[in-house]
Amino acid sequence: MSLLDKLTKDMVAAMKAKDKETLSTVRMLKASVQNEKIKLGHELSEEEENSLLAREYKQRKEALEEFVAAKRQDLIDKTKAEMSVVEKYMPKQLSDDEIKQIVDEAVQATGADSMKDFGKVMKSVMPKVKGKADGKVVNQTVKDALQK
Structure with a gap:
């Protein structure tokens, strides 16, 4: 339907x-x-x-x-x-842990190691979470992952 x-x-x-x-x-x-x-x-x-x-x-x-x-x-x-x-x-929203897991997988897949790679990681993550997570939360999670 x-x-x-x-x-x-x-x-x-x-x-x-x-x-x-x-x-x-x-x-x-x-x-x-x-x-x-x-x-x-x-x-x-x-x-x-x-x-x-x-x-x-x-x-x-x-x-x-x-x-x-x-x-x-x-x-x-x-x-x-x-x-x-x-x-x-709306589809079921992803939890913070699920978002973090998707971001971590994207960081490894793209080989990102600094904030310079922020765009590459976001480009990889957003199609997977579109409509299922708030963009601001995803953005912050990617920043946190790349600043480690």
Whole structure:
């Protein structure tokens, strides 16, 4: 079942349950998927769907940080609710240990031994973790691995 099919099914369920918060978030996600589909001109692959979900989640996470700084509790609550809905559709996120293992394997595979090789390692790691890990966490893990 494609992401678009899941979103449509969940949108109907949210309408029946009169769950306005979930409904609005699912509608937003569905619109994003349809816009991406039109932009690319083909059905989205699983990787493209995961990338889209990661982007949507990241946008909400960044907005949440701004709302916390502005002490806007109403927007904080709304954004957290949206994030939890988006999380339902995302693939299982990698743990810090799993990220570290992937980074360590990439460091060995590329023969990296200093920060000069940062780009090579990131180029090797990102396709493996795309949509499954936050880029900032991966970035920091690679820096830590290369500074040893």
